[in-house]
Amino acid sequence: MTHENSFSLTALTFLGAAIIIVPLVKKFGLSSIIGYILGGIIIGPFCLKLTGTQTEGVMEATEFGVIMLLFLVGLEMEPKKFWTMRKQIFGLGVAQMGLTVLILTSILILFDWERNIAFAASLCFAMSSTAIVLQTLTERQVMNTTAGEASFSTLLFQDIAVIPILAFLPIIAHQEVVNDTESEFIIQMLPEWMQSFSVIIGGGILFALGHFVFIPFLRYVSTSGMSELLTASSLFLVIGVSELMVAVGLSPALGAFIAGMMLANSEFRNELESNIEPMKGILLAVFFVSVGAMINFNIIFDDYILIFSLVGLVLVVKFGVLCLIGKIYKIDFAQNLFYAFTLSQIGEFAFVLLGFSRKISIFNNQLYAQFMAVTTITMLTTPILLIIYDKFISPSIKPKNTRESDFDIQKMGLQQKKTIIVGFGFFGSTVGRLLKANKISATILDHDAERVKILRDYGFKVYYGDATRWSILESSGIHEAEILVLCLDNPEENMRIIELVKKKKLNLKIFVRARNRLDAELFFKNGIDNFYRETMGxxxxxxxxxxxxxxxxxxxxxxxxxxxxxxxxxxxxxxxxxxxxxxxxxxxxxxxxxxxxxxxxxxxxxxxxxxxxxxxxxxxxxxxxxxxxxxxxxxxxxxxxxx
Amino acid sequence: MKFVTLRKAEFILAKTLVIFAHPFFEFPDSNQELISMYEDKEQFDFMDLYEFYPNFHIPAFKERKRLAKYDTFIFHFPLIWFDIPPLLRLWLDEVMDARWTKKEIDNPLEGKRVFIFVTTISKRRSFGQYGKYKIEFESLLTSFSLLLKVLEAKVYPIYTVFDSEHQTKENIEIHKQNFLGIINQT
Structure with a gap:
């Protein structure tokens, strides 16, 4: 059996495990992550021994899912929003990392650990799992809550912090790093003082690339009108950026995030999102399965006291620190608990840091394996902790029922309701202009690349994408939208979108353009009261x-x-x-x-x-x-x- | 005391229609807070004319049928240039039917209680013989009251909130209590 063969076979096993276990787990009302990890354990060396020797390879390959996840997060985050969050990111991030490392190190030293080991281990353990947390946040659609934003800020800071930590670890290792891979980093060629600004330089390069290369390139591709070409170029972009970042010596995840942010303002945001989304999903699934398969039960059994006390210690410290920070930042109690629960695990970046630490011999192989086990077990605890939160804690601290008066006369003033306008030709743009004149910002989708470009030049925030595809609607935020305005020329396409929305049982108000009486009747029969016959008035x-x-x-x-x-x-x-x-x-x-x-x-x-x-x-x-x-x-x- | 509660219950059974007309409702003139006194849906039906008929097309038949269902009406509006708001004027013109005064025709207003609640940004002292405008405030609404009286409604004295732009929260609360007191006690 060739190498490739066994790799793809392993991947196949992983996918199979996911497919079989996840629906089962979902049936019990648990998070899909738990299903993936369980699937991993079952096929892993401990149970069915199906995974072979390729697990680590698969895991490395599918860490790419994390990169894609961050790219998608970047797409959702406009630079302006990022700038307004800067204090939160650094405040929460520094507080979380600093306090966690400080407390963990002191405790570990108390237990007679060597200082450098205690410190390096604490640094690794302070990381939280971007993959698990973001997946959880998006699955629960709480990205925009206080807890969601706080979690995100903290994670983002950790992602940024990985880079200086990687630079810092060799110092405490008391030994010269054998420069094998690093020597090829472009960043190493820069003068010493510039290296510390590597993040800014990398970000700057990406900014320039985004503006002058990516967007014109996507525009060029989209004129061909073939959606698979756009998918290809989306993939090309993400892989390209992460490779570029590796070459420069930065974290590819961070690079992907910056690249995503660069494109958040472009018209291709929704198209990119809907193209990357499914791939990210698959890769992340396999990633979680490999986390499960990596758990080495022999090591756990050999020294279960050490491992489980470490797991307990890490969870308690992280949880306590997060609670404290949330309290200082005046996040309300329920949100604060959620924030502390979601971020209490050790993240996949710890795998990277642990691996690196072993390489520069801070840890020996035994410790490395034990720490890996600790990391994986904490990852497994998050879904369980969240179940506890949902079942026992959340119901008991429900915020007092703010009695909603059904007296709606006083609803004064314009309310910004999330609005999506589909189709921005003469009809749709008239609607959009009147809304814009009243300072209502809507998400606008159109499938004509030329027109999108022109409208963008006029200052409309139009995105390129075919709204009859559910994934496009999803990435334009149909789940949060309250108003959907359908202005496509073709009534059948409008109808198809209505059917999609009805099928998902979304609660939003639909306004639809009807060409004539017959279209109007069709819409009315489908329960749409707001139809507008263009010929009537x-x-x-x-x-x-x-x-x-x-x-x-x-x-x-x-x-x-x-x-x-x-x-x-x-x-x-x-x-x-x-x-x-x-x-x-x-x-x-x-x-x-x-x-x-x-x-x-x-x-x-x-x-x-x-x-x-x-x-x-x-x-x-x-x-x-x-x-x-x-x-x-x-x-x-x-x-x-x-x- | 018992007598009063009984009367109150009696009125709550018969619904009151609030006909509210305000072309510049976004303008802060305390009406936004005042109308919360009609919050009780058991007692009041609230009709915001400018919300109902934004393009000034009034379906008169529908409106006439609506009137028949109530036994108390409250007209609540700000003065616009010393007069009632134009849409309320139009509503009256289109809905009120001169033939109602004839014996053989059902009159949906006959004997029904009508209250008028007016706000104005003018001060009370601007009215009267020695005021800035040299005119009695009540005389501004003579034609409106007259129309209702001719249609045999039981029109109660006009309740006015002067200087409506500068009312404190406490004052607004007092006005609300006063007016609700009047409609529930009379």
Whole structure:
């Protein structure tokens, strides 16, 4: 069996385990991460021994999932938002890393550990798992809560901190690093003083690349109109950036994050997101499975007291530190607990740091294996801790029910509701312009690369993407959206989006453009009340002007037009509800009814003109005739009260 | 005391329609807080005219049918250039029917209680013989009251909040209590 073969076989086993276990675990209401890790344990050397010797290889390969995850996070994070979060990132990050390392080191030294080992181990243990936490946050859709943002900030700082830690570890190793791989880092060629600014330099390079290379490149690709080409270039971008970062000597995950941030403002954000998302999902799944498969139970059994007391110690210290920080940052109690629970594990960056520490012989192989086991076990605890949080803690500290008054008159002022506009041609852009004039920012999707570019130059935040694909809608935030405005030319495409949204049972208000009466009926039958017939208003306006041309007073004509619109809308809904098969007949009937209703109005109007001409006493009979005439309940209002 | 609670219960059974008209509701003139006194959905139905008919097209028949369902009406509006808001004017013009005064025609307003709640940014001292405007405040709404009286409604004295731009929270609370007191006791 060749090397490649066994690698792909291993990967296959991993995927298989994930596919079988995860739905099972989900059925019990647990997080998918637990399923992946369990799957890993089952196929691992301890149970079924299916994984072979390639586990570490697979794990390294699928760490790429973490990189993609950070790229996606970067896509969600506009530089402006990042800048506003800078204090949070450094404040929370420094506090968490500093305190955790300090406390852990002192405790470990108390237990007669060697200083450098205690310190290096604490540094590794202070890391939290980006993969687990971000996956959890997105799975629960709590990314935008206080706890979510705090977790994210802390993780981001840890990711940045990996780089200086890697530079720092050799110093405490009391030995010269054997420069094997590092020597090829471009950064090493720079003068000493510049190396410390490597993050800034790397970021700067990526900024420039993003603006002058990536976006024009994607624009060029998108003009071809082939979505698979865009997928290819998305992948190319992420892999390219991470390779570039490795070459420069920076963390590829951080590089991916910066690259994502660079593209967060571009029109391709949603397209990139929906392309990378599934790949990230698969890679992360395999990554978690490999975490499970890596657990070496022999080592655990050999010295289970040490390992489990370490696990307990790390969890308690990290949890305590996070709680304290949350308290200082005035995160409310429930959120704070969630924050502390989610970040209490040791993260996958610890694997990198531990490996590096072993290489520079801070740890011997025994310690390395034990620490690896500790790391993996803490990872496994997070989903369990979260279950405890959900089942026992969260319900007992539910914030006091802020009684929501159903008195909605006072809902004053414009509320920024998350809005997505699909289709930004002449119709959609009119909608968008009026919204923009009122400072409502919407997420706009369009599938015409040329037009997107032009609109972007005009200052509209338009994203390129085919909204009839669910993944695109998802990446534009359909889950959080409250309003969906569909302005595509093709009613079938609008309908397809409506069906997608209905299928997912999302609770959002849909406004849809309808070309004509038939489209409108279709939308109405599908439960959409807000449909807009593009032909309706204009045609009525035209008729009003024609009536005026005939000599009808403008005001009277406008009233007639308005009445016509109301009657027409009502009859359309009625027809759609009756769902009459013999549409032709109903149509004829409807038109007759409409004419009757409208002529009823003008007849009344005439009779009232009569009332005015005659003396009051004389028109009793006319009055009776009007009130008794079996009038349909139209909305006649043409009597004149002259007082 | 028992008598009072009984009366109150009686009124709560019969619903009150609040006809609210404010073309510049975004303008802070204490109306935003004042209307919270109609919060009790058991007692009040709230009709925000400018929200209902933003394009000034009023379906008169529907409105007439609506009127028949209530036995108390509250017109709540700010003065616009010393007069009632234009949409309320239009609403009256289109909905109120001169024929209601005739015996054989059902009059949805006949004998029903009508309260008028007005706010104005003018101060009380600007009105009256020696005021800036040299006119009695009540006379501004003569035609409005007259229309209601001609249609045989039982019109109660106008309740006015002067200087509505500068009302303290406490004052607004007092106005709310006063007015609710009036409609629930009379």
């Amino acid at each position: 204009t045609a009525v306006n035209m008729a009003v002007d024609v009536l005026h041309e005939m000599g009808m007073r403008k005001y009277t004509a406008r009233r007639m037009g308005k009445r016509f619109e109301l009657i027409d809308a009502a009859s359309l809904k009625k027809m759609a509800e009756e769902n009459n098969l013999d549409a032709g007949f109903t149509m004829k009937e409807t038109i007759q009814r409409e004419q009757l209703l409208l002529s009823e109005d003008s007849r009344n109007f005439e009779s009232y003109q009569l009332i005015e001409e005659n003396q009051e006493d004389e028109n009793e009979s006319l009055d009776d005739e009007i009130t008794n005439s079996n009038k349909p309940s139209n909305e006649d209002n043409s009597q004149l009260n002259l007082f």
